[in-house]
Amino acid sequence: MPRTEVATAVVDLAGVAVRYGPPKRQVTAVEGVDLRIEAGEFVVLVGPSGCGKTTLLRVVAGFERAATGRALVRGSAPLPGRGAGVVFQQPRLFPWRTVGGNIAFALARHGVPRAERPARVAELLERVGLAGTAGRRTWELSGGQQQRVAIARALAAEPELLLMDEPFAALDALTRERLQEEVRSLAGRLGTTVLFVTHSAEEAVLLGSRVVVMAAGPGRVVADLPIDLDRAPSADLPTLRASPRFTHLRTRLTELTR
Incomplete structure (x- = not known):
């Protein structure tokens, strides 16, 4: 997707770092993260526990502040409840x-x-x-x-922007698939911009138009993988799962997250 000017990005993170604790005992959750999300993109964050996926989502939601760097949502500093729907793990x-x-x-x-x-x-x-x-x-x-x-x-x-932090983790397999279909269809039909956190390579490939891979120690982006599957609302998930391209992308993502 062609990049546009900074102000037109729905989400724009540049050099973002988040740290916790007093100066002498600070813990760096994420460091030097750059991430731009354009309107209508479905971006999935994957990576091991502790790599900062949820921290980045909370920065975009306005619940956390970056210690350094720039964090903008539609050209302004993120504020809780301003134009974004949020689904937490609980x-x-x-x-x-x-x-x-x-x-x-x-x-x-x-x-x-x-x-x-x-x-x-x-x-x-x-x-x-x-x-x-x-x-x-x-x-x-x-x-x-x-x-x-x-x-x-x-x-x-x-909402124009939907932030989802492992929203399906507690659901049974059938309900999870139903809601994956619902969220994917809604995003495609309405042009909703989505930032979605998951540990599942399969879910990431199934839902995302891009998958951003993070690594820990501190949290940072190590790969940004375009997903060139059919994201039209009419494209059913079982057919996508059965395609050779889906298998290739899932394997590639699994390799990147090891």
Whole structure:
């Protein structure tokens, strides 16, 4: 994809370093990271535990600040909740609200009229395989079901930028595949820009238009692999998995992450 001017990138990280602790005992989580994500790209971060994948995602979300370097989202410093949907490893739902209430809260924040919210809630719950659960309490659901509610909440406003930190790790295989299909289809249909963290080479190749490989000690980018598979919403995942090109890319990525 041709590079454009800095201001047009949805995400622009240049020389980013993140450090924790007092000056004499600082730990460097990531160092010297450059990463540009253009509109509509689906960028997946992979690498071993402790390489800084989640730290970078938190910088883009505005939850962490870079010690040095530049971090911009649409040309401005990242701020929590400004135009990005975030799905964490844990659901982080409001326990005092119902399942539907959690999703309706996100719809209200994004200006969806009250009269339209019940239908939108029902539609989103159907998407994640939880139809009919709007009136239930979150603590009545399993951990995997709660994560599906969190994904529905993040999708509620159909955000321009979606940040996902291993969102499917706690789900069973069938639900994981269903939600991979849903997120991939949504991103392709709406042109959503996605930054996605995973440990799975297969998931990375399946979802990403690019895969960025990180290494630890400190966290840094060591490879940026374009994924030239069909990302049209109509392209089904089983067909992609069966293609020789998918097998080649998955093998290549596995080699890069060793």
